[in-house]
Amino acid sequence: MKIGVTKEIKNNESRVGLTPAGVFELIKNNHTVYIQKTAGEGSGFFDSDYEEAGATLIEKAAEVFALSDMIVKVKEPIAEEYPYIRENQIVFTYFHFASSDELTQAMIESKSVCIAYETVEDEDGTLPLLTPMSEVAGRMAIQQGAKYLEKPIKGRGILLGGVPGVPPGKVLILGAGVVGIQAAKMAAGLGAHVTILDINMKRLRYVNDVMPPHVITELSTEYNIRRHIKNHDLIVGGVLIPGAKAPKLITRDMLKDMHPGTVMVDVAVDQGGCFETTRATTHEDPTYIIDDVVHYCVANMPGAVPYTSTLALTNVTLPYVLKIANLGWEEACNRNKDLKKGLNIVKGEIVYADIMK
Incomplete structure (x- = not known):
């Protein structure tokens, strides 16, 4: 099979779809x-490294x-890339x-044929291709929130x-999944007082x-969320419904109950965000303020640490890339139920129902 990797062109996105390895x-x-020339430079991989590997x-x-x-990409295609994508071509990336x-x-x-990293799902319900980036984003949420x-x-x-x-600052974390646990680990390591909420x-x-x-x-x-936002300094949103929009756990009217200067970091922004006031931002212009509450809603948080993120991502994506390349997407999906769940749109048809929720 012929596999292509292009340079990511989303704002301040320096990760790359494949390492030289x-x-x-x-x-x-x-x-x-x-490999498009200079595609890996932002992650610390140079054209000579790819040439040496055989690209x-x-x-x-x-x-x-x-x-x-x-x-094979990292982020979803953006408008200027749409015309390049053709019928029957496989696109393997985060789509959201x-x-x-x-x-x-x-x-x-x-x-x-659109296969989304974020909906590939193991038998135990884990999301192996989303997990490493959730780990990075969860840890970064505290790093950025503290700043x-x-x-x-x-x-x-x-x-x-x-x-x-x-006394230390107070951190409220919504969701005890991968993002929430990593955020809690970082916040606790700094010595902050941490409260983590989940329905599970x-x-x-x-x-x-x-x-x-x-x-x-x-x-x-809702009662507990409304109670805690009144006295917490940093709020991290890390809820996830695979493939679907995130629920709005903090509404606009709740902002008035927060202290001025409270910081909210929405790691769920790729799935629409779990704050009603969320709108996607970039590393170039990462924050905005509503009702004196600072919102950090960068849609590609791991892109700020591309060396770490690229290695973490390709550790888990490469086995699937090899399966698709060796078997073709249909046979690979037939043999691997986890990969089959990554199919989102196939030849003009939506095959992952939660996209429409």
């Missing part, structure tokens, strides 16, 4: 790999798309269709860990078992 494995399996370097993205049977009707319609019209609590950036002026004689008692019991005593677990209800 991934290229080497594909070449070893008798496939051809086309063919191509100048323009349009040429890579034209030559390739399968495109539920948050973009425009993207959904464009991929339907392209009649391509934006600083007064010069309109935050409350609070040091999350506190100092002797001064099994998850809360797990968190209670593995986290230190200053991480408190509670059932997620």
Whole structure:
């Protein structure tokens, strides 16, 4: 199979779809790999690394798309890439269709085969291709939230860990999944007081078992959310319904109950966000303020740490890329139920129902 990797062109997105090591494995399996020149530089991988691994370097993205049977990306295609995608071409990437009707319609019209990283699902319900980026984003949520609590950036002026004689900051985390647990781990490590809410008692019991005593677990209800937002400094939204829009757990009217300078980080922004006031931002312009509450809603948070993120992502995507390349997408999906769940749009037809929710 002919596999293509183009340079990501979303704002400040420096990750790349394949590492040189991934290229080497594909070449070893008798496939051809086309890499757009400089595609890996943002992640610390250079053209010479790809050439050494056996890739063919191509100048323009349009040429890579034209030559390739399968495109391996990181982020969803954006408008200028839509015309390059053709009928029957496999596009393997994060899509997050539920948050973009425009993207959904464009991929339907392209009649391509869209396999979404975020809906590939193991038998136990875990999302193996989303997990590493959720780990990165969960940890970054605290890193970024701590920064934006600083007064010069309109935050409350609070040091999350506190100092002797001064109490630590308070972090409220919505969701005890991968994002929530990683965020709790980072916040607890800084010494913050952490409250984590979830509707799944099994998850809360797990968190209670593995986290230190200053991480408190509670059932997620509207009452509890409204109670806690009044005295927490940093709020992290990490809820996920695979493939579907995230529920709006914090509504516009709740902002008035927060202290001025409270920071909200919405890690669920790719799926529409779990705050009613969420709108996607970029690393170039990451925050906005509504009712004196700082919102950080960057849609590709892991793109800020591309070396770490690219390695973490390709660790889990490469085995699936090899399956598709070796068997073709239909046979690979027939043999692997987890990969089959990644099928979102196939030749003009939506095959993943939650896209429309």
